[in-house]
Amino acid sequence: MPSKKSNSNSSKGPKPLHICIVGGGSSGWMMATYVANHFKFDGRKLKMTLIESAEVPPTGVGEATIHTMRGYLEDAGISEEKFIKECQGTFKHGIEFVGWSDNTPSFFHPFEHPPVVFENHAALNFLKADRGEGAMARYDYWAGIQSRLARNGVSPRKKSDIPYHGIVPYGYHLDANAFAHFLKKIATQRGVNHIISHVDKVESSKGKIDRLHLRNGKQIEADIFVDCTGFAARLIKELGGEFISGAEQLLVDSAVTCQVDAKDIESRPFTTATARNAGWTFDIDLQTRGGRGYVYSSKYLSPDEAFKEFSDAYPGQLDESRARHFQLRIGRMDKAWKGNCCAIGLAAGFLEPMESTGLYFVEYTARLFVEVLKSLTDDNMEVHADWFSGIFSELFDEVSAFIEAHYKLSNRRDTQFWRDATSAPHSPRLAQLLSLWESRAPGQFDFTGRSFFEAESWQAILFGLGWRPQKSHRLASVDQKTALAHFRELKVHADRIATTNPQHADYLGL
Structure with missing residues (x-):
């Protein structure tokens, strides 16, 4: 005779899987949109909540992607025409490198296969x-x-x-904040529950997150928590996540960025990375404005000195009141998935913006996450978490070595930064x-x-x-x-x- 539990399952079906994403921005909404479009596994229902804090300001200036973003967007069921229109999208053939070597004044990294x-x-x-x-x-x-x-x-x-x-093949330049809002509309239309509140406390036991305590008085329980809290990595750290620094190999640890007006953009279908005294600057042209940034090492320049060099590189373009300064944390977590918490975006790891890898890692981990969901049960999360973490760590370290080569193989020795790098x-x-x-x-x-x-x-x-x-x-x-x-x-x-x-x-x- 079937047990009471099995009778309940047969009449109501499997319990809905509740996924709680903490943190909005591009990372959180990319994950929510992608999962919502793919969760059609064995008829199991999905409940998804995204908690976004109004206290965390947007950080986007202009963001560049690699060409794999096209596959993500198409696979997420998103119209390319609408994406380009709503996110100030422009096309990107690759990256033009200027001043990185005395042997070659500039060179190009394209997306095509030779x-x-x-x-x-x-x-x-x-x-x-x-x-x-x-x-x-x-x-x-x-x-x-x-x-x-x-x-x-x-x-x-x-x-x-x-x-x-x-x-x-081609990638895009996009307005990161507009991209997040664009995805938010799609994700909420697909049933994602959006809560605006700050997480005051993460409650955990036995290596798993039990619930979140929100400032609005609510408590959120879920089967899987996705940490999109940026460099703070609040959830994954709660479960003992340890950060592995990459600062010894990649010396840059700071950035200053600024939006520029339409008169200063050239509608270039590529990103420009120009070597500077203590790092490099980027140029990203959107449809009606541009993004400029200086990625540098604070060991060699103060923020004021960095902005001075940054401003000198773009005479008449930069308004200091619009400039934003950031500290960068180069490296990754020892495991991107611990217990019932998966970290993505900056919470999982960050390599400097050199090769536009920020959103690349997000789209890649979104695909991995969906692959886990296809075969996840109540008792096999640990083995899938280890598989997820292993692939992410291997990918991250491979890409880190690639970015490292940009510096190590340069023949520049004109400043202390370049001699050390x-x-x-x-x-x-x-x-x-x-x-x-x-x-x-x-x-x-x-x-x-x-x-x-x-x-x-x-x-x-x-x-x-x-x-x-x-x-x-x-x-x-x-x-x-x-x-x-x-x-x-x-x-x-x-x-x-x-x-x-x-x-x-x-x-x-x-």
């Missing part, structure tokens, strides 16, 4: 021509057409292209890869396949900084004439696309 005939074909052609002729054209011109399109202001897509697709100890992962690549260029088998930043990205940065393999036996098999023909064909292809795709500003109606 043409491949043999493994690392574009890289080998470039290295062969470079070794034979010396000081050949910059590598991004060999790796494809995207950097040419970017510099010529060409849109990556036409109006007639299907949403989220273009002639080359280039001589700082290599992480074990970076040291391993550089040792491996003494005899060859980065290749596809060097990576796990989880990180976006694989062989093509490493080639773009390493070759752009002037790094070359010390020896490469494979170059002997590359024909010099074929290599140069490959280069010329890419230019013809880029010129042809420039005549069929609209200008970036024209596409957006600017």
